[in-house]
Amino acid sequence: MDPHLLRTFVTVADCGSFSAAAERLGYTQSAVSQHIATLESDLGTPLLRRRPVVPTPAGERLLEHAGPILLRLDAARADVRRTVADPPSTLTLAASPLAARSLATALAEVRRTYPGTETSLTVCGRDQVVAGVAAGTFTLGLVDGIATPTDPLNLTNAVQLRTTSVAHDTLVVALPTTHPLARPGRRLSLGDLADARWIDAPDLAAPLATLRAAAGSNALRPAFTYNGTDLHTLLTLIGSGHGLAVLPRSALTPDVAAVPLTTPRLVHRTELLHGHLSDPTAEAVATALSDHE
């Protein structure tokens, strides 16, 4: 199970095509076909059904493992490189959209201590933050998400990365101000909202899939899916009645109503992610953020 073969397999499964995967990987279609054949004969079972190209059950099992394995290999390489290379001159940060907001004050503090620091901040999806920090593309990452009050975030791929909790906030249901449930003092449980019109904004707010898992319910169907990272757009959508979403209280503006979410008991949490820190500047940011709790 050569990592090259795994990478090819993942790419083929992702593309749904041998030829497309070949192009993306810079191989010939022939090579890709041989890669998959090698894997299949090694494991003794078909991994993909052809035409159309779909993973078999065995292929699905392998896919579950292949991604994390490849990520971990990158993380290993990055970790080794970090112990050798001298610390980078620019501080490379990544954050998921709602986590980025915790950064400004902490960064200001660091700027005072290390005035010459060049900084780069990338806002992207949670998985990309985790993958990027693991692979060494980013020095530090900030990821937000929901969790039970006592548990840390469940960052499946974050093995071998250090995490520190940097902030938490209560979760609220964001509603149009005119919504009948938007009365002051009102509290809600997810059960009350099983049949509501939901906006699923998985890169920005609490993903509906996560809420379903936490509620143990199979309801909560999205009426509207927002694939974007812009908070203002989401709030506008909510405000104009396209649906509701679960957000940390501090993310809301006055033009949408916030009703605290009581059950299941969940909080919004922001965590700092990093590998081994040899860079004093990065370490300063890390401690500045942790202290700000």
Added chain:
Amino acid sequence: MDPHLLRTFVTVADCGSFSAAAERLGYTQSAVSQHIATLESDLGTPLLRRRPVVPTPAGERLLEHAGPILLRLDAARADVRRTVADPPSTLTLAASPLAARSLATALAEVRRTYPGTETSLTVCGRDQVVAGVAAGTFTLGLVDGIATPTDPLNLTNAVQLRTTSVAHDTLVVALPTTHPLARPGRRLSLGDLADARWIDAPDLAAPLATLRAAAGSNALRPAFTYNGTDLHTLLTLIGSGHGLAVLPRSALTPDVAAVPLTTPRLVHRTELLHGHLSDPTAEAVATALSDHE
């Protein structure tokens, strides 16, 4: 970073010798030397200091990743095989010593439902249980350990394995009955015991390293190390005054005294580990165990 190279690297680091690793792996010394050279030139840094053979800091980083990566590769292979192969006729179980005790009643129940089931039980160290279940050597594993009351066990290598809590018990300090602290109604915190004579039995009782981490203390030095899995021997050692150890209450016999451990707040927990279960018998054991909570 071919897995073969990683395996060689791990073996060399473990043996402390190229030639010994070569023999263990069935290669020539020349091949091993070339493997390491390839890895080092790929990563652009020395990984081992030679003569004596010791990992460099970069090598240590890589070692931290290499083991889990290789384990995960095995787990992937095992997971794929499981979806293809028909369920094994004998139920292969593994358990850490103190976890094995939860098995008997559950197994009896299964024997009633599936009378023809052949069973094999291996008792071994916690890590070996986790590795064996991941690699598919065992169908089910039971691991015990200590954790805070709300958290699950911290099974670092158990990625992609399902875990279910099957039992918990209060932790007590086991002392000779004649010990001055062994008064009825007495309660203890780890801080009180910083300077006590400890028996470290990492494969059997709560490892001192774990207790140190939980207490946040650097005290707790072992006066006696017991590398073994036999509970009776450990209790005898404790009873005859060689030192004390932290154990689940239910493990003790009347010839040693038990004083509840109050701080840090920890419990003894037993968890069931398994991959994807296709085997109905294994599933029966799994549910029988979970229900027994």
Added chain:
DNA sequence: ATGGCCGATCAGAGATACTGATACACGTGG
């Protein structure tokens, strides 16, 4: 029916990964 698309297969060239032999370096014991 037929053309286009896509995956499988095949043969051959280049790269790789071993072995066995040998050179070299370090730590040790005299």
Added chain:
DNA sequence: CCACGTGTATCAGTATCTCTGATCGGCCAT
């Protein structure tokens, strides 16, 4: 301090592997 022995590095050669490019064959859409 030198010589020896143990243990790693290097080298050359061969067997194997892994690509490419060409070709075949099957399925679907027109």
